[in-house]
Amino acid sequence: MLSIKNLNVHYGVIHALKDISLEVNEGEIVTLIGANGAGKTTTLRTISGLNKATSGEISLEGKDITNIAPPQRVKMGISQVPEGRRIFPEMSVLENLELGAFLRNDKAEIKKDIEKIYNRFPILGNRKRQTAGTLSGGEQQMLAMGRALMSRPRILLLDEPSMGLAPLLVREIFNIIKDINNTGTTILLVEQNASMALSIASRAYVIETGAIVISGTGEELAKSNEIQKAYLGGE
Amino acid sequence: GDKNANEDGTKELNIGINYELTGPNASYGEASVQGIMMAFDEINDAGGIDGMKINPVEIDNKSDSAEATSVATRLMTQKNVVACLGPATTGNFQATIPEAIGNQIPIISASATGDEGVTTDKNGKVNEYVFRLCFNDSFQGVTMANFASNNLEAKKAVIIKDTSSDYAKGLAENFAKTFKSNGGEIVAEEGYVTKEKDFMAILTKVKSKDFDVIFLPGYYQEAGLVIKQARELGIDTPILGADGFDSPVLLELAGAKALNKVYFSNHYSSLDKDPLVQDFIAAYKEKYNTDPGAFQALGYDLGKFIADAIQRAGSTKPEEIKNALASTKDFAGVTGSFSMDKNHNPIKSIVVIELKDGVQATSVKVEPK
Amino acid sequence: MRILMKKNLLILLCLIVTFVIVQVLIMNGIITRFHEITIATICINIILAVSLNLVTGFTGQFSLGHAGFMSIGAYVCAIINSRMDSTLGFLIGILAGAVAAAIVGVIIGIPTLRLKGDYLAIATLGMAEIIRVIFLNLKITNGAAGFSGIPRYTNWMWLFIFTAGSIILINNFIRSSHGRACISIREDEIAAESMGINTTKYKVMAFTIGAFFAGIAGALFASYFYFIKPDAFGFLKSIDILVIVVLGGMGSITGSVIAATILAVLTTFLQEFTAVRMIIYAALLVLIMIFRPQGLMGTKEITDIFKFGKREERLNGRRNR
Amino acid sequence: MSLLKVDKLTKSFGGLTAVSNVSLNIEKGELVGLIGPNGAGKTTLFNLLTGVYVPTSGSIKLSLDDKNSRELGGLKPYNVTKAGLARTFQNIRLFKDLTVLDNVRIAMHQNIEYKLMSAFFHFNKYYKEEDRLKEEAEKLLDIFNLSDKKNELAKNLPYGEQRHLEIVRALATKPAILLLDEPAAGMNPNETAALTETIARIRKEFDLTVLLIEHDMSLVMKICERIYVLDYGMMIASGRPEDIRKNRKVVEAYLGEDVNNA
Amino acid sequence: MSEFLQQMVNGISLGSIYALIALGYTMVYGIIKLINFAHGDVYMIGAYIGFAATTYAQLGFFPALIISMAACAVLGVFVERIAYKPLRNSSRIAVLITAIGVSLLMEYVMMFFVGAEVRSYPKLLSERVFEIGNVYIKAQQLYIIATAIILMIVLQFIVHKTKTGKAMRAVSIDKDAAQLMGIKVDRTISFTFAIGSAFAGAAGVLVGIYYNSIDPLMGIMPGLKAFVAAVFGGIGSIPGAMIGGLGIGIMETLVSGYWNSMYRDAAVFAFLIIILILKPAGLLGKNTREKV
Numbered sequence A: 001m002l003s004i005k006n007l008n009v010h011y012g013v014i015h016a017l018k019d020i021s022l023e024v025n026e027g028e029i030v031t032l033i034g035a036n037g038a039g040k041t042t043t044l045r046t047i048s049g050l051n052k053a054t055s056g057e058i059s060l061e062g063k064d065i066t067n068i069a070p071p072q073r074v075k076m077g078i079s080q081v082p083e084g085r086r087i088f089p090e091m092s093v094l095e096n097l098e099l100g101a102f103l104r105n106d107k108a109e110i111k112k113d114i115e116k117i118y119n120r121f122p123i124l125g126n127r128k129r130q131t132a133g134t135l136s137g138g139e140q141q142m143l144a145m146g147r148a149l150m151s152r153p154r155i156l157l158l159d160e161p162s163m164g165l166a167p168l169l170v171r172e173i174f175n176i177i178k179d180i181n182n183t184g185t186t187i188l189l190v191e192q193n194a195s196m197a198l199s200i201a202s203r204a205y206v207i208e209t210g211a212i213v214i215s216g217t218g219e220e221l222a223k224s225n226e227i228q229k230a231y232l233g234g235e
Numbered sequence B: 001g002d003k004n005a006n007e008d009g010t011k012e013l014n015i016g017i018n019y020e021l022t023g024p025n026a027s028y029g030e031a032s033v034q035g036i037m038m039a040f041d042e043i044n045d046a047g048g049i050d051g052m053k054i055n056p057v058e059i060d061n062k063s064d065s066a067e068a069t070s071v072a073t074r075l076m077t078q079k080n081v082v083a084c085l086g087p088a089t090t091g092n093f094q095a096t097i098p099e100a101i102g103n104q105i106p107i108i109s110a111s112a113t114g115d116e117g118v119t120t121d122k123n124g125k126v127n128e129y130v131f132r133l134c135f136n137d138s139f140q141g142v143t144m145a146n147f148a149s150n151n152l153e154a155k156k157a158v159i160i161k162d163t164s165s166d167y168a169k170g171l172a173e174n175f176a177k178t179f180k181s182n183g184g185e186i187v188a189e190e191g192y193v194t195k196e197k198d199f200m201a202i203l204t205k206v207k208s209k210d211f212d213v214i215f216l217p218g219y220y221q222e223a224g225l226v227i228k229q230a231r232e233l234g235i236d237t238p239i240l241g242a243d244g245f246d247s248p249v250l251l252e253l254a255g256a257k258a259l260n261k262v263y264f265s266n267h268y269s270s271l272d273k274d275p276l277v278q279d280f281i282a283a284y285k286e287k288y289n290t291d292p293g294a295f296q297a298l299g300y301d302l303g304k305f306i307a308d309a310i311q312r313a314g315s316t317k318p319e320e321i322k323n324a325l326a327s328t329k330d331f332a333g334v335t336g337s338f339s340m341d342k343n344h345n346p347i348k349s350i351v352v353i354e355l356k357d358g359v360q361a362t363s364v365k366v367e368p369k
Numbered sequence C: 001m002r003i004l005m006k007k008n009l010l011i012l013l014c015l016i017v018t019f020v021i022v023q024v025l026i027m028n029g030i031i032t033r034f035h036e037i038t039i040a041t042i043c044i045n046i047i048l049a050v051s052l053n054l055v056t057g058f059t060g061q062f063s064l065g066h067a068g069f070m071s072i073g074a075y076v077c078a079i080i081n082s083r084m085d086s087t088l089g090f091l092i093g094i095l096a097g098a099v100a101a102a103i104v105g106v107i108i109g110i111p112t113l114r115l116k117g118d119y120l121a122i123a124t125l126g127m128a129e130i131i132r133v134i135f136l137n138l139k140i141t142n143g144a145a146g147f148s149g150i151p152r153y154t155n156w157m158w159l160f161i162f163t164a165g166s167i168i169l170i171n172n173f174i175r176s177s178h179g180r181a182c183i184s185i186r187e188d189e190i191a192a193e194s195m196g197i198n199t200t201k202y203k204v205m206a207f208t209i210g211a212f213f214a215g216i217a218g219a220l221f222a223s224y225f226y227f228i229k230p231d232a233f234g235f236l237k238s239i240d241i242l243v244i245v246v247l248g249g250m251g252s253i254t255g256s257v258i259a260a261t262i263l264a265v266l267t268t269f270l271q272e273f274t275a276v277r278m279i280i281y282a283a284l285l286v287l288i289m290i291f292r293p294q295g296l297m298g299t300k301e302i303t304d305i306f307k308f309g310k311r312e313e314r315l316n317g318r319r320n321r
Numbered sequence D: 001m002s003l004l005k006v007d008k009l010t011k012s013f014g015g016l017t018a019v020s021n022v023s024l025n026i027e028k029g030e031l032v033g034l035i036g037p038n039g040a041g042k043t044t045l046f047n048l049l050t051g052v053y054v055p056t057s058g059s060i061k062l063s064l065d066d067k068n069s070r071e072l073g074g075l076k077p078y079n080v081t082k083a084g085l086a087r088t089f090q091n092i093r094l095f096k097d098l099t100v101l102d103n104v105r106i107a108m109h110q111n112i113e114y115k116l117m118s119a120f121f122h123f124n125k126y127y128k129e130e131d132r133l134k135e136e137a138e139k140l141l142d143i144f145n146l147s148d149k150k151n152e153l154a155k156n157l158p159y160g161e162q163r164h165l166e167i168v169r170a171l172a173t174k175p176a177i178l179l180l181d182e183p184a185a186g187m188n189p190n191e192t193a194a195l196t197e198t199i200a201r202i203r204k205e206f207d208l209t210v211l212l213i214e215h216d217m218s219l220v221m222k223i224c225e226r227i228y229v230l231d232y233g234m235m236i237a238s239g240r241p242e243d244i245r246k247n248r249k250v251v252e253a254y255l256g257e258d259v260n261n262a
Numbered sequence E: 001m002s003e004f005l006q007q008m009v010n011g012i013s014l015g016s017i018y019a020l021i022a023l024g025y026t027m028v029y030g031i032i033k034l035i036n037f038a039h040g041d042v043y044m045i046g047a048y049i050g051f052a053a054t055t056y057a058q059l060g061f062f063p064a065l066i067i068s069m070a071a072c073a074v075l076g077v078f079v080e081r082i083a084y085k086p087l088r089n090s091s092r093i094a095v096l097i098t099a100i101g102v103s104l105l106m107e108y109v110m111m112f113f114v115g116a117e118v119r120s121y122p123k124l125l126s127e128r129v130f131e132i133g134n135v136y137i138k139a140q141q142l143y144i145i146a147t148a149i150i151l152m153i154v155l156q157f158i159v160h161k162t163k164t165g166k167a168m169r170a171v172s173i174d175k176d177a178a179q180l181m182g183i184k185v186d187r188t189i190s191f192t193f194a195i196g197s198a199f200a201g202a203a204g205v206l207v208g209i210y211y212n213s214i215d216p217l218m219g220i221m222p223g224l225k226a227f228v229a230a231v232f233g234g235i236g237s238i239p240g241a242m243i244g245g246l247g248i249g250i251m252e253t254l255v256s257g258y259w260n261s262m263y264r265d266a267a268v269f270a271f272l273i274i275i276l277i278l279k280p281a282g283l284l285g286k287n288t289r290e291k292v
Ligand SMILES: Nc1ncnc2c1ncn2[C@@H]1O[C@H](COP(=O)(O)OP(=O)(O)OP(=O)(O)O)[C@@H](O)[C@H]1O
Pocket: A011, A014, A016, A034, A035, A036, A037, A038, A039, A040, A041, A042, A043, A083, D156, D157, D158, D159, D160
């Protein structure tokens, strides 16, 4: 479904992504793990078009989207929950959700979808008029996910959704991700919490200083010694 | 060789033009320079001064006094000018005085009307190289105060002045002093700032007062609007002003209906049958398609005046030009004929003009004391 | 004393050489009266820009009222110097002008510096307008007619002493712990407070120091240009100073010095192009900002450029946007 | 007598009571954890302790020694810091465009010993103090091996090192109590483990009392001697890690059933 | 009493002129946080276009108004693309300086072509003056007040009720996040400039007719007042700009009318500063302390 070939990205002189190639197939959960500063966020931002690729190709269902503007990519079905949530803090919860559906015109359906989001995250339903900026970290994370779902994406990019969440919620978030995936949305997940990510992922890539070093199924990687040592805190 | 000689042997005379061509006073500078250039063109077309063409060196001072100093220095030290004209406003003119004295090059303004510190210094000594060809604020202020007391029999006056203008400040002070000594009373003094367009607040306040005349020292750009708004508000007392009123723009802004019972002092009147005046008005109209205002007329005279002085000096030496300027006798200009007094102020008569439906209806000449 | 360190001696030497060279050129008539005016403008603008830079570039407080402080210095010095027509009177005038500006700076700074961003900008703008209107209506300042006949004591020597002094003192301040406290406010006020920095105190301090030096600049201005009037210190003047600061680079003393020089030279050069001077000036301003939005120097100082390998003592402020 | 005594502290925002009647005690030298669900009011409590928010009611008492005890509630943040509390932020708030060294030096400002005149004229005192400052700053940076990067801009550090720098910066204010808000957020298990050790180490080295907020139980359960648990602004439990782990309320509200990640 | 009523009429009509300019200003200001010093000059150019359309092309009021609005919209978008867009990621003060450059450029290009002298407008709107018990109200004052109110409502509607308005607000908060919602940032900003500038053009024509006096530097003071009004009312708040504009107009009038016109500007600013000290985010601004 999503395919990246030999992608290179620079920040000025910094070579942040070096010849990255990866694939996400329809219906999969694919996870991208790696240390701080490895280039995970950069990868997702480039897929959404927020960063420009220096070279390489990104394609969605065979169509080359490397040079398409970000809003167009949203229209084609790519949605992202960005690092640090990036909700609109001065707007209400409801307005944030409505903005998620910016490109849609089916008012009735949008309303239904908002209700669905409230069902999934009841706390958002209770706080629909609250200014989003005053939500706690976890509440904001839920809002960011809800907002991304409002565009009815075909592929959802998640950048560290469990960051800063309470243990109970971390598990819940992963359940929700699985759930979203089960309803037919393809997922590319970036995580620090590698063990959890690997446990729900069908396949995984490991990125180190801008280059993909290992890839395989979730189970394979979870068992790998190297991975254990580097990312799972195993001895 | 002569540094003013051109390649083809004809000599050129560099005359500095240091005017407000940008910034808030640009319209006055622009108008003055129009008049000056018209005069220079006429002189040059007629063969120049003793065969020398006048070469105006025009530099803008941004309506800023420090810039005026810099421009004056540039003209005097870099451009070989024999004299400098301008700036138009008193303050900017004052800022160039030390340079004129230091470089020994005469400067002349046609519209720096300030009373003190212009042609004379703090101690009352004349500034040798500094001249003007307009009367000062006190003459106009006193004249209009006397006009109000004597001709209009006014007892109570309101002053509405441009607080940001040195010109208005001088006029207002002199008017008030004389009006009071004539037994009159200033019932209110209000202010506005240059470029303002809404005067309703002060006019409403003034309206509630009991008064016979309004004295409105300031320029036509604001005065036109003040008069318009005053009349709209039902204030129909006489309105007095000074030479700042003299511009066709006053009529455009205020409208003919509002310009009744409006009196202002000026250097000359368009009613004057003197061919000098009528020819100038006709020539100006032909060139610019509108009537000249005071700035243009004064500028025109300034151009003619400096040429006349150079001619009389028979030399391009600044010092001799200065002497010629100082000894001017009966120079005939559009804005009146005058001689220079010992303080380098022109001894000029003043006219008080009455507007009826926006046009000059009558004019009364007042001779200087 | 470490003042006699090699580095400081070198700076001192450079200063003396600059001074002597210009002095000799003036005496030989190579630098004429006309050039001298440009030099005076440059020096005065340098003091203004460097002091505003301390407030806006280093401390991050958006001030649109610097001309107000300048006018206080100008009028106080003009009044004193006119009555005490001597070098001593001139120096007393400068000091009094600077102190008066600083006092007003404290009085105005304490309540207004609680405001942030554009709200502060409006407050400082208003404060400068208030000062201007007061000067416009005071008897002693001769109101709108302006104050003329100020004796000229400002010459190259005094310009040099005060300009170099201002640069050195403000630069020293910025490189001290107090200066770093100011910079931390620009970077993140909440974090600065949590690091034990009394942000209000340091904002007011920067504001006051800025006002003090603006007062000096105003005093030099009055004494050099013979004539001052309230209009010359309106909000457009404040904007002019801000333009120098931003063009040079907010947070770069060197930048302010360079931009003040370039702009003064440019203005003088453009005098010749009467009809289009403002158009050219404006177009250049836009172009420079488009191509160097961070200003000519960014936050770099001249010393950074000469110190490639040895980045040790780089200046505190380092914002490269 | 306890070093920090919080009594019935409450903070409400409009209708929402983010911290409600919270009391807690911290003894000198303790390492205490503060946990609770998202939005429970943990950060708000920190903000109250450090003067960022003014409490709606309640008191915060700091007693550095037996004789002196000070009310901190209502003090400005810089005064709280001077009194001996230092903190890090949940969302990193470094001086991003300044160098690592300057970040630390700024935090040392309150202990500087030269006056304004020295700042202007760079008298000898200035040089002496600046040298001392630099030395001390570098020593602190050594804790996290950051002194090699002292001339880097803070924003150019990798995320993990930025968090380390925040801790160093807080230490530079010479606090008696260090408050850490989610120091391990965004770190992978290896990095978290390393951080856990470092916290334990600096605490000994600087003779610190530490209160930390953290969602990563591997860290909390390993080094905290006592734990307080907040939920909906209220203190629902406190005690030793072993007890907290088994506490019903805590499990329901926060940990979830299968707690095996410690 | 009638004097006071008259002063209130004066204050409201002066204030609604400030508000008229401030509304377009605050729109751009709210979205990209740009202190657009050139806004006053777009207003000036609008006045001149209206002047040209009525004087030379002999058009009536409405065609002139429409032409002026359209031309200003184009001008606004053009200026944004050329001068502001390259500075999207620069500090705000850098863009401010660019705006000052653009402002000077428009003023002096205009002066180059039309000269510095003021011009007067042809009489396009009724010059009727109603006299209600000693209080004079001009028909034109009513037009201006009505226009300001209508503009405020229209803007409020656009910003808060339409999709484009939501996009504008999203862009103003976080451009990257807005893109992730599918919002075209450049187009949204262009649209904002188009509307803001068109409103400035309309204000130029109306005020030109009302005062019957235009000149190339006429935009400086109103531009500044609009900035003051926008900040005073609370940055980005549309009703705030309206109230801010009216507030300043009324304050100026009252100071002139009941105290001393010579100290008017000082008094108004002093009052403004006091209000800001009491309400540091302006009249309608929300004083949101950053959550840490
Ligand atoms: N705007 C930027 N300018 C310069 N360098 C950047 C920028 N953003 C990221 N980088 C650099 O690019 C590299 C990759 O960063 P990225 O944010 O993609 O890492 P990451 O894997 O998401 O890390 P983390 O786990 O901390 O989120 C890092 O070295 C980082 O310093």
